[in-house]
Amino acid sequence: xxxxxxxxxxxxxxxxxxGATACGGGGDKGGESKAAVDPNGKFSVEVGExxxxxxxxxxMESNGSIVIKSLFSGLVDYDSSGKIVNVNAQSIDSSDNKxxxxxxxxxxxxxxxxxxxxxxxxxxWNWAANPANKQTNSFWFSDIQGYDDxxxxxxxxxxxxxxxxxxxxxxxFTITLSKxxxxxxxxxxxxxxxxxxxxxxxxxxxxxxxxxxNGPYKFVSWDHNKQIEVTKFDGYKGPNAAKNGGVVxxxxxxxxTAYQDLKSGNLDVMRQVAPRDLPVYKQDLxxxxxxxxxxxxxxxxxxxxTKQWKDINPKVLQGLSMAIDRDTITKTVxxxxxxPATGWVAKGVLGYQPDAAGDVTKYDPAxxxxxxxxxxxxxxxxxxxxYNADGGHKEWVEAVCGSITKATGVACTGDSKADFQADLNxxxxxxxxxxxxxxxxxxxxxxxxxxxxxxxxxxxxxxGGFSSKEIDDLIAKADAAKTLDxxxxxxxxxxxxxxxYMPSIPLWYYKVNAGYSEKxxxxxxxxxxxxILTGVQVKK
Amino acid sequence: xxxxxxxxxxxxxxxxIGTTLLIFLMVYAxxxxxxxxxxxxxxxxxxxLESLRHQYxxxxxxxxxxxxxxxxxxxxxxxGTQIASGRPVTDILGDAFPVTLRLAGFAFVIEAVLGIVLGxxxxxxxxxxxxxxxxxVTLLLISVPVFVLGYILQTVFAFQLNLLEPxxxxxxxxxxxxxxxxxLASASLAYVARLTRTSVAENMRADFxxxxxxxxxxRRRVVGVHLLxxxxxxxxxxxxxxxxxxxxxxxxxxxxxxxxxxGGTIYQSIVRREGTTLxxxxxxxxxxxxxxSLIVDLLYAVLDPRIRYA
Numbered sequence: 052x053x054x055x056x057x058x059x060x061x062x063x064x065x066x067x068x069x070g071a072t073a074c075g076g077g078g079d080k081g082g083e084s085k086a087a088v089d090p091n092g093k094f095s096v097e098v099g100e101x102x103x104x105x106x107x108x109x110x111m112e113s114n115g116s117i118v119i120k121s122l123f124s125g126l127v128d129y130d131s132s133g134k135i136v137n138v139n140a141q142s143i144d145s146s147d148n149k150x151x152x153x154x155x156x157x158x159x160x161x162x163x164x165x166x167x168x169x170x171x172x173x174x175x176w177n178w179a180a181n182p183a184n185k186q187t188n189s190f191w192f193s194d195i196q197g198y199d200d201x202x203x204x205x206x207x208x209x210x211x212x213x214x215x216x217x218x219x220x221x222x223x224f225t226i227t228l229s230k231x232x233x234x235x236x237x238x239x240x241x242x243x244x245x246x247x248x249x250x251x252x253x254x255x256x257x258x259x260x261x262x263x264x265n266g267p268y269k270f271v272s273w274d275h276n277k278q279i280e281v282t283k284f285d286g287y288k289g290p291n292a293a294k295n296g297g298v299v300x301x302x303x304x305x306x307x308t309a310y311q312d313l314k315s316g317n318l319d320v321m322r323q324v325a326p327r328d329l330p331v332y333k334q335d336l337x338x339x340x341x342x343x344x345x346x347x348x349x350x351x352x353x354x355x356x357t358k359q360w361k362d363i364n365p366k367v368l369q370g371l372s373m374a375i376d377r378d379t380i381t382k383t384v385x386x387x388x389x390x391p392a393t394g395w396v397a398k399g400v401l402g403y404q405p406d407a408a409g410d411v412t413k414y415d416p417a418x419x420x421x422x423x424x425x426x427x428x429x430x431x432x433x434x435x436x437x438y439n440a441d442g443g444h445k446e447w448v449e450a451v452c453g454s455i456t457k458a459t460g461v462a463c464t465g466d467s468k469a470d471f472q473a474d475l476n477x478x479x480x481x482x483x484x485x486x487x488x489x490x491x492x493x494x495x496x497x498x499x500x501x502x503x504x505x506x507x508x509x510x511x512x513x514x515g516g517f518s519s520k521e522i523d524d525l526i527a528k529a530d531a532a533k534t535l536d537x538x539x540x541x542x543x544x545x546x547x548x549x550x551x552y553m554p555s556i557p558l559w560y561y562k563v564n565a566g567y568s569e570k571x572x573x574x575x576x577x578x579x580x581x582x583i584l585t586g587v588q589v590k591k
Numbered sequence: 592x593x594x595x596x597x598x599x600x601x602x603x604x605x606x607x608i609g610t611t612l613l614i615f616l617m618v619y620a621x622x623x624x625x626x627x628x629x630x631x632x633x634x635x636x637x638x639x640l641e642s643l644r645h646q647y648x649x650x651x652x653x654x655x656x657x658x659x660x661x662x663x664x665x666x667x668x669x670x671g672t673q674i675a676s677g678r679p680v681t682d683i684l685g686d687a688f689p690v691t692l693r694l695a696g697f698a699f700v701i702e703a704v705l706g707i708v709l710g711x712x713x714x715x716x717x718x719x720x721x722x723x724x725x726x727x728v729t730l731l732l733i734s735v736p737v738f739v740l741g742y743i744l745q746t747v748f749a750f751q752l753n754l755l756e757p758x759x760x761x762x763x764x765x766x767x768x769x770x771x772x773x774x775l776a777s778a779s780l781a782y783v784a785r786l787t788r789t790s791v792a793e794n795m796r797a798d799f800x801x802x803x804x805x806x807x808x809x810r811r812r813v814v815g816v817h818l819l820x821x822x823x824x825x826x827x828x829x830x831x832x833x834x835x836x837x838x839x840x841x842x843x844x845x846x847x848x849x850x851x852x853x854g855g856t857i858y859q860s861i862v863r864r865e866g867t868t869l870x871x872x873x874x875x876x877x878x879x880x881x882x883x884s885l886i887v888d889l890l891y892a893v894l895d896p897r898i899r900y901a
Contacts, residue, residue: 100851102629102675102863111630182638185646187629190636202638256677275678275686276851303758304855305846311757312849315750441862470862472623479627 091283091296092589094319094571096582097309098300100276104259107245108179108186116242117322117581118300121281122264123245124289126153126172127236131578133401133496135236138289139167139246139265141222143239148231148533155222159288161248162269169224171246171265173216177201178252179243181211190511191243194235196227232530233538237401237497267293267585277302293585294573319568319589320582326443329386329564336566344390345580346397347492347561348501351436351451353554354483356516359430366426368553371434372411374419374458375451381559384450389559395501395546397491397560399578402498402539404546411550412557416458423459435466437487439474444488451558478514487515489555496578498542502526506554517554592892595900596885603881610877611870612657618866619653625674625864647674647867660867664874671867680871683856688875690762691852694845695837697765697772702780702837703830709780710787710826711819717792725788729781741774741847758849771848775841779833786829790822797821820894827894831887835880839873 101115107123110116126140137143141154159167178184180192182202192198196215201208215227228235238244246265251258262270267289268281282297301318303309306325312318314335324332333340353360353368377391390398394407410418423429436452438444445465452463466484468474477483491512494500503526504510508518522545529541565582567574573588626643644650648659663669670680713725732740748770749757759767794800795818803817842854853872860869892898 104677182636182642185639185643187639189639193636202636204637259677275682301760302851303849304851305849308758308847308849311745311749315757317756317758317760468622470623472628472862472864473621475627476622476624 087591088294088572088588089296089591090294092570092591093280093282093297093299094295094587094589095278095299095301095317096320096584097303097306097313097318097322098279099304100302101279103187104256105262105270105273106186106255106259107175107247107264108188108191108243109259110242111187113322113581117584118279118281119242119245119262119264120266120581121268121298121584122262122266122270123242124264124266124287124291125242125245126155126239128240128291129237129496129578131399133399133403133578135240136290138291140239143236148233148235149228151226151228151235152219153224153226156288157222159265160286161246161265162263162284162286163248163250165248165250166221167246167265168221169218170221171248172244173218173224174252175247176216176244177212178247178255180213182208184255188241188243191238191241194228194232194238196229198229230530233532233535234495234497234499237495237500240495267291268298271297291585295585295587295589298584313566313568316568316570319571320574320587321565321567322563322581324564324566326386326388329388332564332566339567339569341563341565341567341574341576342387343576344398344560344562345492345576346399346496346578347490347580348392348395348397349389349558349561350392350395350489350491351486351556351558352489352515353486353517353556354481354515355518356481357483357485359434359485363430364426365551365553366422367429368556369411369550370419370422370424370426370459371429371455371461372419372553372556373413373415373422374455374461375556375558376414376454376458377412377559378414380447380450380454384446385559388562388564390562392557392559395505395549395555395557396498397493397501400493400496400498400501402542402546404543407543407546408550408557411553414454420459423461429461432460433462433464433485435464435485437466437468437474437477437483437485439469439471439488440467441470448488481516483515486556489514490561492561493579498539498546499526499529502542502545502549503530506549515555517552519552519554522548522552522554592900596889599885599888603878606881607874607877608661611661611874614870614873615657615660615866616653618861618864618869619656621861621864623864625649625866628863629675643674647672656866660870664871670871670874673868674865675863680868683868684871684875687851687853687856687872690850691838691841691854693762693765694768694772694775694841694850694852695834697768698776698779698837698841699830699834701772702776702783702833705776706780706783707787707819707823707826709784711791711814713784714788714791714822715795715814717788717795722788725784729784732777732781735777737774737778737843738847740777741771741844744770744774745847760849762850768850771844771850774847775837775844779829779837782829782833783826786826787822790825791818794818794822823894824891827887827890831883831890832880834883835876838879839876 098117099114101118102112103109103115105115105118107119110119124138128136128138130136139155139159141156143151143153145151161167176192179186180189180198180201195213197213200210201213218224248263250263267284267287269284271280271282273279279300283293307327309318309321310324310328313321381389381391393405393412396403436448438448448465452465455461455463468477505512506517506522507526508523525545529538532538532541563576563580571587571589573586575583575586577583626640648656660671672679673683709725713722716722745757748755755770756767799817803813838853841852842858845852845854857872892900
């Protein structure tokens with residue numbers, strides 16, 4: 052016992068000494084910029100405990116999806132400008148945007164050595180679409196022909212396979228959609244469309260605890276509530292092979308603690324810095340601090356089903372939008388973690404256009420007041436903004452309210468719900484009293500994700516009950532376009548038209564405010580806000 | 592004695608049913624639905640929602656849900672399944688409780704030993720400098736919020752002095768648990784010290800003390816047996832109930848030092864409306880409370896021979 056104790060003290064002394072040398076070595080930093088890189092070095096990333104089992108179609112939240120993305124590779128991926136890059140697919144062709152022929156790169160294998168074939172994809176999709184398997188993301192397959200037979204909204208399923216999927220040979224299969232969609236390939240980048248090995252179906256539950264994928268990393272272990280470890284898969288043939296030896300996903304329940312660990316070198320990469328550390332993190336981390344935009348937008352959505360907003364003149368909403376001083380609020384209350392929005396589509400999405408909303412997102416108190424008056428005023432001259440109190444929204448909601456009241460004289464209050472669950476509940480049951488906060492992170496980097504999936508009358512993301520026949524028609528037209536370019540142009544036109552309808556009030560785009568340790572280089576963040584793990588290099 | 596214990600054990604049954612039912616109903620009454628919550632902003636396929644609700648029995652009336660849950664728990668020791676992860680709740684309890692037991696046990700030892708020692712010192716020197724100093728320190732500990740103390744100790748010991756790890760990476764290593772245990776114990780420690788002090792100071796003037804000293808008993812025996820034994824009853828009462836509080840209420844400390852114990856798991860289960868996980872966790876906490884209060888009552892008889900249980 053005595054011996055053990057003194058060993059501990061030696062260790063502490065060594066740590067102190069190391070700390071001292073690290074400080075001393077800081078002076079000649081410029082000389083060691085090209086530090087030697089260890090291709091087999093492992094590094095750690097901050098995550099929370101994944102909520103769901105690690106099955107590709109069952110992962111909706113960010114803690115699980117970053118792990119899934121390291122273990123599985125799908126057909127395609129996107130680059131930073133929103134362009135498609137083939138990963139497991141050799142080519143995806145279509146002449147009518149309805150039937151797509153997918154050719155796979157030959158020779159790929161899963162981590163257990165079995166080959167990745169067309170069947171691996173088709174079976175995985177059929178399995179995930181089946182409601183009996185209870186995959187949370189199953190509705191992603193609803194564009195495929197035959198989905199309604201497998202998962203009818205009401206009644207018993209008529210089939211257990213989607214008729215739109217056909218295996219041609221080992222490396223080829225075809226996808227037939229129920230109606231043409233020029234940007235369907237964009238959806239294929241989402242992890243729902245990953246392939247599954249034969250062994251998965253024997254025991255899907257066990258596979259969720261110990262996933263076998265085809266991605267750049269191989270699963271090692273999952274120590275619940277502590278960490279998940281993955282290691283480089285040497286047989287990986289994709290373009291994004293890992294430049295490091297593996298990743299340890301370390302579980303933190305508080306970002307503040309993770310930040311402390313990052314500073315003391317116990318953690319290498321963070322995904323987001325806590326509000327408490329925002330004022331100091333650039334100073335603490337220097338050029339290792341990350342500050343970039345990612346494709347997500349915060350809006351104030353309107354509950355169109357309420358008496359107040361039913362048949363409202365959009366000019367009133369334009370006026371409210373112009374009464375919000377986005378520049379000042381993002382700089383002060385939000386400490387520069389957001390960027391004022393100039394449209395409804397986030398940056399980094401194919402089809403993004405600067406200043407799409409025109410004047411509507413510019414702060415102009417006089418014009419705001421005039422527009423509201425012109426539109427007949429806000430019914431009741433009183434609005435409220437619903438938000439969830441557990442998400443750090445209180446401060447900016449109050450600031451937005453203050454800005455509106457100051458500019459227009461419309462009384463505005465925050466309507467706080469205890470947590471996100473309660474907030475969602477009120478939205479689902481159509482109990483929002485006036486306006487509510489809404490956030491949208493991209494699913495796939497094409498403009499339709501921010502327009503069709505939010506403002507189409509029947510879209511899942513349309514919780515406020517916005518409905519406009521003209522917009523629905525325009526969306527249908529854009530979806531029926533012959534080429535991707537044409538579809539993009541038509542959608543851009545819709546966005547330009549949106550100020551006439553004001554389906555929501557755009558506020559700001561999200562930014563990644565993160566950082567990494569001295570041990571790693573080459574840390575980049577993707578459009579969904581997650582670090583690109585395969586590109587990280589570990590110093591020797 | 593045996594009959595008393597048996598009666599107390601029988602009394603636990605209605606308490607147990609009452610608390611679990613109350614918690615079950617309270618979770619049920621909160622707005623929000625654990626299955627819908629899985630889908631976040633985007634909504635999901637109604638067929639999948641339906642079959643998930645059916646799988647977890649959430650489509651049944653709440654009392655039927657409660658009955659089925661209790662039946663599974665009592666007959667098969669089956670605490671149900673966590674909705675989001677699909678893992679059995681017993682696994683989650685098995686993850687969380689050992690960590691919390693280590694942390695709470697460690698904090699409990701610190702609190703009891705240090706608290707009583709400080710209390711005895713200051714009680715015996717009531718009004719002197721040592722007493723004032725201890726009163727001052729305990730006042731400070733009571734008034735500083737746990738998270739402030741936690742971050743201060745973390746900054747000082749982990750970053751400035753580099754003596755300890757800033758967060759717990761291996762929760763079976765007691766040297767890593769030292770800092771969180773001290774933080775967790777601090778407020779209770781102050782209460783223990785103050786309770787002991789009051790009762791020691793009071794008993795110093797008691798007749799039996801004068802008799803013991805007059806008999807010429809050695810000082811160690813006077814303090815250790817006559818004084819302490821008679822002064823400990825309020826302290827033991829406090830310590831007994833505090834053990835439960837240390838286990839369930841360590842959520843702030845757990846967060847600061849990244850310990851994945853019972854407190855954080857309870858918090859998450861509430862946020863996600865996971866009734867089954869929550870009731871499982873709380874059931875065990877209720878049992879801990881019931882047993883410690885039984886032990887406290889039995890200890891009364893040991894400490895004070897005048898108390899007898901029939």
